[in-house]
Amino acid sequence: MTTAPATTATTPSAAEAAGPYQHYVYAYPHKSAYRRLPERPTLTSLWAAEDKSALSLYLHIPFCEVRCGFCNLFTRIGAPEGLTGAYLDALERQAGAVREALGEGEDIRFATAAFGGGTPTFLTAPELERLCDIAESRMGARLDAIPLSVEASPATATADRLAVLADRGATRLSLGVQSFVEAEARAAVRPQRRADVEAALARIREARIPVLNIDLIYGIDGQTEETWLHSLDAALAWAPEELYLYPLYVRPLTGLDRHRAASGPARDPAWDAQRLRLYRAGRDHLLARGYTQQSMRMFRRADAPPQGADDYACQTDGMIGLGCGARSYTSALHYSFDYAVGMHAIRGIIDDYVATEDFTRAEVGHRMDADEARRRHLLQSLLQAEGLVESDYQARFGQAPAEDFGSALDVLADRGWLAAADGRLRLTPEGLAHSDAVGPLLFSPAVRAAMAAYERK
Numbered sequence: 539m540t541t542a543p544a545t546t547a548t549t550p551s552a553a554e555a556a557g558p559y560q561h562y563v564y565a566y567p568h569k570s571a572y573r574r575l576p577e578r579p580t581l582t583s584l585w586a587a588e589d590k591s592a593l594s595l596y597l598h599i600p601f602c603e604v605r606c607g608f609c610n611l612f613t614r615i616g617a618p619e620g621l622t623g624a625y626l627d628a629l630e631r632q633a634g635a636v637r638e639a640l641g642e643g644e645d646i647r648f649a650t651a652a653f654g655g656g657t658p659t660f661l662t663a664p665e666l667e668r669l670c671d672i673a674e675s676r677m678g679a680r681l682d683a684i685p686l687s688v689e690a691s692p693a694t695a696t697a698d699r700l701a702v703l704a705d706r707g708a709t710r711l712s713l714g715v716q717s718f719v720e721a722e723a724r725a726a727v728r729p730q731r732r733a734d735v736e737a738a739l740a741r742i743r744e745a746r747i748p749v750l751n752i753d754l755i756y757g758i759d760g761q762t763e764e765t766w767l768h769s770l771d772a773a774l775a776w777a778p779e780e781l782y783l784y785p786l787y788v789r790p791l792t793g794l795d796r797h798r799a800a801s802g803p804a805r806d807p808a809w810d811a812q813r814l815r816l817y818r819a820g821r822d823h824l825l826a827r828g829y830t831q832q833s834m835r836m837f838r839r840a841d842a843p844p845q846g847a848d849d850y851a852c853q854t855d856g857m858i859g860l861g862c863g864a865r866s867y868t869s870a871l872h873y874s875f876d877y878a879v880g881m882h883a884i885r886g887i888i889d890d891y892v893a894t895e896d897f898t899r900a901e902v903g904h905r906m907d908a909d910e911a912r913r914r915h916l917l918q919s920l921l922q923a924e925g926l927v928e929s930d931y932q933a934r935f936g937q938a939p940a941e942d943f944g945s946a947l948d949v950l951a952d953r954g955w956l957a958a959a960d961g962r963l964r965l966t967p968e969g970l971a972h973s974d975a976v977g978p979l980l981f982s983p984a985v986r987a988a989m990a991a992y993e994r995k
Contacts, residue, residue: 556975557810559785563921563977566914567904569865569877571988578899581639584868585856590640592649592850595679597629597669598861599653600888601660603693604729612863612877613656614884622661624892625861626668632860633676635897640858648679648858649850652687656863659694663702670706677858682707685845689714692730692738700745710749710845711742712782717758717765718772725759726786732772739776748843749779756816757786757809766816770823779842782835783820785813785974817971831923834973853915854934862891866900869911873903883995910982911935912942917980920956921973925964939963946980 561568600613601622617625640646651673661669673679687710688703695713703711715735717723723730742750752773756766773781821831829837857867865874875891878884906914912935919926931939940947947963950956955969955976969976981989 560978567985570992590646594857595651596859598864599655599658632897659690663698666702692735695738704745711747712751716755718769722758751780757813781837873900925962
């Protein structure tokens with residue numbers, strides 16, 4: 539593609555040895571690259587010069603009724619009496635501090651919002667009302683006028699909770715199902731009955747939230763192509779506007795990791811091959827049934843209503859995260875609270891968050907220099923099916939992506955994973971299939987070293 543020099547990236551041989559399933563790059567850099575900020579910058583200073591005309595708002599609820607065996611999200615099982623109320627108290631204090639730090643003016647606007655976790659619908663219906671009030675009254679987000687996505691589980695997608703979300707403007711409800719086959723759900727340490735899943739889906743459709751997303755997982759022990767397509771067809775019976783197809787990972791400190799820690803190599807080529815085979819079968823199944831592919835994981839029904847904000851771009855616009863598992867983005871710093879996967883450490887972080895009175899400073903984060911900003915823009919664009927608009931990159935950074943990442947882009951092109959056409963760089967179908975190897979190829983040496991040095995807890 540080009541012979542121009544590029545910034546340092548993983549060598550082809552190292553990337554190939556690591557296999558197709560390395561990292562799900564939903565954000566760059568990963569929070570395991572964050573570190574304590576000795577200077578503890580004030581939020582006022584961080585946001586003073588930022589464009590605040592199209593922000594994203596994310597509220598994090600770190601509670602679930604159970605923790606699935608594959609889950610490494612920042613969440614705890616259950617909540618002692620009074621903890622959810624105390625958590626919302628802290629969330630409201632944080633919202634007040636953050637909104638004050640953003641300043642006053644007509645240029646402050648939220649273009650999109652999401653409630654994630656954990657499981658936001660772990661909260662009761664009155665608590666969900668309060669969560670919406672925090673977003674609207676404390677932060678100034680107009681939930682009835684912008685896209686609002688909410689995550690839920692079958693057990694917590696109750697009629698009263700869904701009514702609150704529908705009334706307050708939720709435009710998308712994402713339901714974690716993972717498998718419609720009960721034996722596979724048990725193998726993933728996700729105990730659930732199919733009848734309960736179907737009942738939850740019926741309640742969601744009755745609530746008339748415009749976009750239903752169903753999450754499914756492939757690569758579960760005992761899963762075959764036949765059972766995988768069975769789950770897909772069970773999901774398709776509800777005509778979901780979106781489907782996310784996730785490869786199973788066994789990550790450190792998760793339930794499945796504890797079960798498998800004593801056996802097997804870190805990488806299993808046979809399992810890699812199985813996941814790739816199931817991915818391709820699922821992709822082709824959905825494409826043949828009127829869905830379009832948005833990324834490796836995301837498929838959207840061709841006639842589904844638009845869900846994203848027209849004027850928000852994750853590559854360039856800022857994000858406000860509220861809650862102890864949320865992260866915030868400015869152009870110069872990504873920041874959050876401490877990060878953990880193990881239950882004991884998570885509980886300690888939640889307890890510290892609930893006890894916090896002063897939310898005016900950033901405590902943990904990663905500085906974003908010019909090189910990291912380029913990498914993030916490239917990653918966040920390439921991992922979407924629409925790809926990277928080269929003129930947008932050049933307008934922002936002053937030169938073509940090939941001048942910054944020539945050798946890395948050559949590696950992707952040589953593997954048949956990347957193609958250039960019509961002013962865009964796009965992953966090919968095989969490139970999308972290998973997205974979880976494409977992303978790590980573009981990690982900076984500094985981020986790679988920080989992630990490797992992170993002490994898991």
